[in-house]
Amino acid sequence: MEKLEVKHLTHHFGFTEILRDINFTLEKGKILSIVGPSGGGKTTLLHLCSGLLDVQEGSVVNSFTSSSFAFQEGRLLPWKNVIDNIALGLLAKGEKKKTALQKAKAIALKFGLEEDDFEKFPKDLSGGMKQRVSFARALVVKPSLLFLDEPFSALDIGLKKELQTHLIQISKEENISILFITHDMMEAIRLSDEILLLKADPGHIVKKFSFEVPQEKRDDVFVYEESAKILQDKDIIETFELNTLELS
Numbered sequence: 001m002e003k004l005e006v007k008h009l010t011h012h013f014g015f016t017e018i019l020r021d022i023n024f025t026l027e028k029g030k031i032l033s034i035v036g037p038s039g040g041g042k043t044t045l046l047h048l049c050s051g052l053l054d055v056q057e058g059s060v061v062n063s064f065t066s067s068s069f070a071f072q073e074g075r076l077l078p079w080k081n082v083i084d085n086i087a088l089g090l091l092a093k094g095e096k097k098k099t100a101l102q103k104a105k106a107i108a109l110k111f112g113l114e115e116d117d118f119e120k121f122p123k124d125l126s127g128g129m130k131q132r133v134s135f136a137r138a139l140v141v142k143p144s145l146l147f148l149d150e151p152f153s154a155l156d157i158g159l160k161k162e163l164q165t166h167l168i169q170i171s172k173e174e175n176i177s178i179l180f181i182t183h184d185m186m187e188a189i190r191l192s193d194e195i196l197l198l199k200a201d202p203g204h205i206v207k208k209f210s211f212e213v214p215q216e217k218r219d220d221v222f223v224y225e226e227s228a229k230i231l232q233d234k235d236i237i238e239t240f241e242l243n244t245l246e247l248s
């Protein structure tokens, strides 16, 4: 069975301990999110899990057959148009150009891009369109595991919901596992099978929340109700320091 297994992972930058004794397992077909305040070590943890950073202490064992990464800001190649950006990974895997372009176009349409956009270059795309391209590029290679770094943070609520719906649909159809980081609790509740709450200084997991209702059945009411419940949780209050906030 494919899985990502993190055991006793600790990380330092210089003399500063950033992460301490992180343990979790992501299983095939599951969506797991890491939620926590800014500076808590989420990005560091994601980079360690995805191999972008070298593990210093503890272990990360990734037995998924393939993985891909979608970044918050898209990271598209400025000299390539939309379709060529999406087709990159397929070409790198040795797919024939004609088939790669066909697959790129099909997934672009699935993510709400239009044929008129296909020849555009990144500089002529809105933030939302870049994000659509970024998702399409990460998913066109049909990864077994997808890493996402705050993928929806720059999007308005309508677009956020639309892309989340596409992501859930494609991940279910293709049985893709997802590990993503976010500071948005509602986003985590909408998408995750399990949420890991990461508290800062040094980053450590204080709580895990899991949800039984399948993602495609989670409507706005579910997300609002679960958020309201979770925001009362003492670990969430402490982790996000909600008790120190007062309206003046």
Ligand SMILES: Nc1ncnc2c1ncn2[C@@H]1O[C@H](COP(=O)(O)OP(=O)(O)OP(=O)(O)O)[C@@H](O)[C@H]1O
Pocket (backbone or CB within 6 Å): 013, 014, 018, 036, 037, 038, 039, 040, 041, 042, 043, 044, 045, 183
């Ligand atoms: N390459 C690096 N060298 C030194 N310190 C770093 C490096 N990368 C991150 N840090 C520090 O590690 C800590 C955790 O950063 P990280 O980016 O992992 O947190 P985060 O939870 O993703 O934050 P945010 O939500 O703001 O992106 C921060 O104090 C940051 O300054």
